Amino acid sequence: MKILSCITRLDELIELKKAGADEIYFAYNAIPNYANTGMFYNLIDVRKLIKLSHNLKMKVHLAANEINLSDSTNTFLTIIANIRKIINFGIDGIIVSDIGLLKRIKSEFNNIPVHLSSLNPVFNLNSLKFFYDSFKISRVILPNQLSALEAKNIINFAKKNKIETEIFFYKFFGCPYINGFCMMHTDAYLKRIVKSEDGLCRAGLGLKPAKIQPFNIAKRMSIPKELMSRVSYRVSFGGSPRVLNRASFFDYYVLGIDYLKYGTRTDPTEKRIHSVKMMKKVINLIEKLLNKYDDTEKAREFFLKIDI
Amino acid sequence: MENAIKIDVRDIDKKKIALYDCIYFGTEFCENLIPVYEKKLDKVFSFGKKICILTPIITDKGLKELKSLFTNLKKYDDFEITLNDFGALMLVKELDIRCRLNIGRHLSKLFFTIKKNHIEVNDPESLKILNDIDINTFEVSNFLFSNKSISINLNNFDIKFNIYYPYVLLSTTRTCLIGLDDISLDHSVKSIICRNECIYSDYIVKTGKIKEDLIVSQNSTFIENKSTILFDKKTLLNINRTVFCVRP
Known part of the structure; x- marks a missing residue:
């Protein structure tokens, strides 16, 4: 190599x-x-x-x-x-x-x-x-x-x-975000409150995770607790598994x-x-x-x- | 201009479908859901509408599953396929499927760049390559956010757009933001083992960085464009179809 x-x-x-x-x-x-x-x-x-x-x-x-x-x-x-x-x-x-x-x-x-x-x-x-x-x-x-x-x-x-x-x-x-197809660092559609080089792949602020809220919940299903904390962590601190x-x-x-x-x-x-x-x-x-x-x-x- | 609906596979609503000319059906972002959609092909075609089959970025595992879906598809009439992977394009040719092909929202990013007020052609020569194989329809998210948003006149190019609303696609991961256990440093993945946990819900993400909320659905991130400027005929150029998304 x-x-x-x-x-x-x-x-x-x-x-x-x-x-x-x-x-x-x-x-x-x-x-x-x-x-x-x-x-x-x-x-x-x-x-x-x-x-x-x-x-x-x-x-x-x-x-x-x-x-x-x-x-x-x-x-x-x-x-x-x-x-x-x-x-x-x-x-x-x-x-x-x-x-x-x-x-x-x-x-x-x-x-x-x-x-x-x-x-x-x-x-x-x-x-x-x-x-x-x-x-x-x-x-x-x-x-x-x-x-x-x-x-x-x-x-x-x-x-x-x-x-x-x-x-x-x-x-x-x-x-983990597919390069060439990613717009997490663009301001094309957004109004920034905090200017950050990290992009939106780290939606948390410092050590504080972003707030998440489920919607479009499937009928007759309840969301497992561990799923909510998993989503919160991933969107806040750098995305999905590598x-x-x-x-x-x-x-x-x-x-x-x-x-x-x-x-x-x-x-x-x-x-x-x-x-x-x-x-x-x-x-x-x-x-x-x-x-x-x-x-x-x-x-x-x-x-x-x-x-x- | 046609009106299409991208339906939610968890809840195929016949009444909503009746209001539209065309149904968008399939997994646009994640190859792990290909079998889920393949199982419901009969049901979707039973509505008697034109169907556009969505396909995602695929690995070799997804290629196999897509081959099964495409083979199954051949028994139906009146469908289109939206492609987000050049490998899927090769598969369509290999299986000799004759139908209209669209370039999906992921792949379109290689051909167009959305700026604040307009859309730009990345390279006219790239469009010509696709034109030569009869592909001239591209799918994009609705980038028209306000009256200040202007769509560039693309009449010099023989292309049409299908525009998805109200969710604007920002990014996609290969592994899931929602499902799938973490992968340790010592584990060399053979394929992604998915439990289809995305089926439960989508998620709104409130971050202190921007005024807008992010939306996470399956392995992709979006923001919502609530603008109705899309329906102002003065701004509509080169638009073939609008695609209302029940779910991101």
Whole structure:
């Protein structure tokens, strides 16, 4: 399993390599990207980044994964022109979520590998087949809300058809709300009383849960008490149960996921380096355990006992 | 413009249905409820109305169950299918089901962005891809909150909207906000074991962060749009159908 990390500054590159990153990806401000943050602002730096990465034998990819391409000061022609420039610098792949952009890229630059972003999530085998048949994607980034055992058929198909697979690291990611389809951080319809970065997925205030009240109650049924407190907790403090956990991560490793992603471009450099080091440590630990024990279940048992 | 009703599977009200042109039936958000709706297909089709079958985001488990429902569906006439997953689209083609296909509220977010006063097309090329396979109807929540809300003229695009009201979909989780035990760090889930606890009730969430109440139903969160601006003919452009939701 290799590590892919986001990069937001040139001077992070060597430290990321030392920390254990095998590949990097970046965003460029003139190409719409999700969250629109931690970007490079001039093509000179982008060119330098690609050259330096290749000198260090690291692949480098471009994030062009914004869903709403119209929400940009650049026209589609400009976006494609900028992508062309970056491809000519020698980029190794492009991360895309919009199917229109996928189509444009494949028709203009057929040889460039395209990675399907988790913002256009693949939850089942048919969905992967759709994207593979329609756009010949080279890599799929699986959503946080899919467990390893649920993804088994997807991973097997991917291996057979030489599609690389990528997941997020469970310790830093794992939001239960389906990314790409979530409006819990938007104010499009709302009048805020308290400005909060947490979004409405944490409807509680501090330690105080939100008040809940049942309605549309089914006829002749009474609501179990534990259900009310469960709903109250979940809506107040971050949502429903997470399937991408430690155990699922181990299973993803055993099933042969190719890449582990670190993708928070808003994090400061120090935190990013530290996180990549931790990811490398965990991968090494699993490798060690699998080499030590012939039995995968035993390796798993030990992995789950270790405090990470 | 057609008027449809999205019915509550717990209580299929014949009198309410009679007032509408079309019935929306199915699980829009959660694959665990697919079998629940499949059992009631006969009853719903017995009303003699046009039916639109709603389908959710699906894993491979849901794909199997949806295959069973779609196979069952083939014996009926006069239905449409609303899709929220590209895998479900592949399944429709695989089973050679010939019917009108709509892009549902989840999937529509990949094609349109709702802003405060209008709706934006994310990428015209994406719409063209769907147009080429005869899909040109998109389903969205009613985003018209006030007289200041303007729907953008989308006459340059060959598309139609089906608009759901009064509940506006904000977000969906895969595991349930209501049912399902917590999952420990040491448990690698093979599939979600659902006890259909969402059947009891929906929930209003009062939070000190916003003036509006949130509404939680099954695995999704909504707010209610009480505005009647939807029915002002001057603001209606490209609208094919309104869909009244008995329950979120």
